[in-house]
Amino acid sequence: MAKKLMKGCEAIAEAAVQAGCRCYFGYPITPQTDIPEYLSARMPEVGGVFVQAESEIAAANMVYGAAGAGARVMTSSSSPGISLKQEALSTIAGAELPCVVLNVMRGGPGIGGIAPSQGDYYQATRGGGHGDYRQIVLAPASVQEAADIMYGSFALADKYRMIVMVLADGFIGQMMEPVDLPMGATPEVEKPWAATGWTPESDRPRAVINSLYIKEPDLTKLHERFAARYAEIEANEVRYEAYQLEDAEFVIYAYGTMARICKSAIAILANEGIKVGMVRPITLWPFPTKAVYEAAALDSVKSTLTVEISAGQMFDDVRIGVNGVKPTEFLGYAGSKIPTVDEIVAKIKSMKGVE
Amino acid sequence: MTTKVLFEKTKVLTDVPFHYCPGCGHGIVHRLVAEVIEEMGLAPTTIGVAPVGCAVFAYDYFNVDMFEAAHGRAPAVATGIKRVQPDKCVFTYQGDGDLASIGTAEIVHAAHRGEKITTIFINNAIYGMTGGQMAPTTLVGQKTTTSPKGRDKDWSGSPIRVAEMLATIEGSAYIERCAVNSNANIIRTKKAIRKAFETQMAGKGFSLIEILSPCPTNWGQSPVEAMKWLEDNMIPYYPLGVMKEV
Numbered sequence: 001m002a003k004k005l006m007k008g009c010e011a012i013a014e015a016a017v018q019a020g021c022r023c024y025f026g027y028p029i030t031p032q033t034d035i036p037e038y039l040s041a042r043m044p045e046v047g048g049v050f051v052q053a054e055s056e057i058a059a060a061n062m063v064y065g066a067a068g069a070g071a072r073v074m075t076s077s078s079s080p081g082i083s084l085k086q087e088a089l090s091t092i093a094g095a096e097l098p099c100v101v102l103n104v105m106r107g108g109p110g111i112g113g114i115a116p117s118q119g120d121y122y123q124a125t126r127g128g129g130h131g132d133y134r135q136i137v138l139a140p141a142s143v144q145e146a147a148d149i150m151y152g153s154f155a156l157a158d159k160y161r162m163i164v165m166v167l168a169d170g171f172i173g174q175m176m177e178p179v180d181l182p183m184g185a186t187p188e189v190e191k192p193w194a195a196t197g198w199t200p201e202s203d204r205p206r207a208v209i210n211s212l213y214i215k216e217p218d219l220t221k222l223h224e225r226f227a228a229r230y231a232e233i234e235a236n237e238v239r240y241e242a243y244q245l246e247d248a249e250f251v252i253y254a255y256g257t258m259a260r261i262c263k264s265a266i267a268i269l270a271n272e273g274i275k276v277g278m279v280r281p282i283t284l285w286p287f288p289t290k291a292v293y294e295a296a297a298l299d300s301v302k303s304t305l306t307v308e309i310s311a312g313q314m315f316d317d318v319r320i321g322v323n324g325v326k327p328t329e330f331l332g333y334a335g336s337k338i339p340t341v342d343e344i345v346a347k348i349k350s351m352k353g354v355e
Numbered sequence: 356m357t358t359k360v361l362f363e364k365t366k367v368l369t370d371v372p373f374h375y376c377p378g379c380g381h382g383i384v385h386r387l388v389a390e391v392i393e394e395m396g397l398a399p400t401t402i403g404v405a406p407v408g409c410a411v412f413a414y415d416y417f418n419v420d421m422f423e424a425a426h427g428r429a430p431a432v433a434t435g436i437k438r439v440q441p442d443k444c445v446f447t448y449q450g451d452g453d454l455a456s457i458g459t460a461e462i463v464h465a466a467h468r469g470e471k472i473t474t475i476f477i478n479n480a481i482y483g484m485t486g487g488q489m490a491p492t493t494l495v496g497q498k499t500t501t502s503p504k505g506r507d508k509d510w511s512g513s514p515i516r517v518a519e520m521l522a523t524i525e526g527s528a529y530i531e532r533c534a535v536n537s538n539a540n541i542i543r544t545k546k547a548i549r550k551a552f553e554t555q556m557a558g559k560g561f562s563l564i565e566i567l568s569p570c571p572t573n574w575g576q577s578p579v580e581a582m583k584w585l586e587d588n589m590i591p592y593y594p595l596g597v598m599k600e601v
Binding site for chain 2: 022023025049051053054055057058059061062063064065066067068069070071073087088091195196197198199200206207208209210211212
């Protein structure tokens, strides 16, 4: 199929429809409002559900209801709206339901700004809502990758009965790029646990969709299930891009749009004879800890640099991965100030000790 | 010897003993809702949503597929369920802290969208589960653990009349206020609940039955005193009757 020039948000929304998502609940917030706008027209065309909720809180609780009733469902928002959704997301995690959540990150804290940012890494990878739980977090670096990731997220959520968060930055949502849309519904699993109407003669137990486990050891057992599931995900679902690591003198760690900016810097440095490689995490949880270590541990590598549009959030996970095998440095700013190609080039040169 | 069955508990309630206090109205209303669901033949297609509050364990009692919602969010959860299963009977069961305080946005907008769901709203003028704090429905002068000298109108406002408020919304199709303080009123309450479920299944829009219900434990009264207090104090402020019917 010929590539189409599409805006990131619209490509993501159409990829969700192609994957078999027939249910969207959302609320307008910049810079992701193109998603509800697109789906308000698209969902009725495919017999799906679109509801513009009264708030992000309500939208996410509608997702809980639809997911518990067995639907393939998603919501989207941007940073302040994602904070509002956390009550329901924690509930969804506790009830072991599948759903997909898109966060098109903008600067924070508070209302912050509307320019791109990577300031929600901690919130996304440390659970977000209250309680000891995880969600799968995927970070695209192009419109094509955003569409592909969104397309695959529903099957992933269904497989593990958990939240998949697509963590994009404002660039991905707003820029236009040629995209080859993935087509055809992705695999669905049976959902015998869903609340769809029951009688004592039904061939399944009565459904109680619930995150309340007041009698021990029920809550302990929930977390034992989580631990087993998380171990399986860490073993099977880690994704990353290893870029020009051969003979690299320095390794950069960056994700999302920031990684693309780093590639421009890597090209300039290569022209000047400085070999720089990169590990770009695609899954932020599970984090590619082993790949991060192995790149740093290469004999050719002298030191590493993490670059983020934040004050250094993924940097924590990088340091756990590198584990002291080589020096780790950081370049980035809180808010929406974006490290430039020139700054990255200068930083690597200073690490090498040249002007 | 032959035996004749004069009364049987509805099968839409499980055999789990209620955790409710002696004299509480929740048990009465649970039975009325379950009987209506059974009599209308809706049990196989009904999905209920329990609140946070005294009725938090309603999912253990209603013998149908159930959800437990976060505090106040039951109407949003019910919206999600109903939109993906439009042919099902979906109801929420909520108290006054859940519905009239933390969940006001969700209930107003479920009515505003005309969601084809039924809400059973228990108004006992107090927060029960957390131990007797002031609710938006607490009467002026009523003593609670967070209004120890009685609710002060200038400080905390006057109690909110949910049924009247929701009746002003276009999407509401059937709104009635009832009470469970006497046999006659209990019979009226059951009829109202049936009407609300019929409204939903006819696809007319949002339906809600507000039910004035006693809380002897947190009112500091005996069950008999509580029934009398409800009649003497709540009904004059919260008039019974149909507020909206389309």
